Amino acid sequence: MEITLIIIGGLLIVIAIICSGVIGFLRWKKSHEIVLNFKKYMILLNYFMAKAYDMIHKDRILTYSLEAMKIPDREFTEISYEYARLVIKLMGPNIFKDFTFFYGNRDTLMFNLIEYFNVKYEDDEVRHAALDSLSQEQEESPPNGWAN
Numbered sequence: 346m347e348i349t350l351i352i353i354g355g356l357l358i359v360i361a362i363i364c365s366g367v368i369g370f371l372r373w374k375k376s377h378e379i380v381l382n383f384k385k386y387m388i389l390l391n392y393f394m395a396k397a398y399d400m401i402h403k404d405r406i407l408t409y410s411l412e413a414m415k416i417p418d419r420e421f422t423e424i425s426y427e428y429a430r431l432v433i434k435l436m437g438p439n440i441f442k443d444f445t446f447f448y449g450n451r452d453t454l455m456f457n458l459i460e461y462f463n464v465k466y467e468d469d470e471v472r473h474a475a476l477d478s479l480s481q482e483q484e485e486s487p488p489n490g491w492a493n
Contacts, residue, residue, distance in 0.1 A: 379447050386447065389440065394461055397431040406466070421466075429458040 379386060405424050409416050416424065433441050433454075448454040 375446060379443060386443065389436075390444065393432050393435045394458065394465075397428055397435055398462065398465055400431060401428045401462075402469075425459045425462050426455075428462045429455050432458050 401424060405427070406416065436444065444454055445451050448457060
């Protein structure tokens with residue numbers, strides 16, 4: 346009876362080692378697949394981020410831009426998280442799993458999505474301010490050929 350238990354225990358250990366090896370191989374294969382298809386994944390991610398930004402901008406930011414108002418910090422944080430959730434929703438569960446695997450966990454993926462949103466928003470605001478400044482300069486300057 347003891348020998349049978351020892352054999353069964355040994356078999357269970359061997360099975361556990363084989364399973365951990367198979368799981369390790371599958372993880373390696375998945376990460377290898379993501380690395381090989383990195384450009385395709387990034388194209389997908391950029392598409393989802395741009396689409397989500399356009400939707401959030403139209404629904405939540407445009408009214409502030411039209412009124413030339415700054416978004417309150419608390420609401421901006423809320424909008425940032427809403428943006429990240431929208432990107433994830435657009436991805437769907439399978440692609441979301443791949444990106445979560447690629448970034449290591451959901452928090453890191455969310456951080457990167459929110460950071461993209463913040464940088465994109467700041468770039469848009471800087472560009473908008475520069476265009477406003479340029480249009481004001483053009484309105485103030487006399488037409489070509491006129492002396493001051």
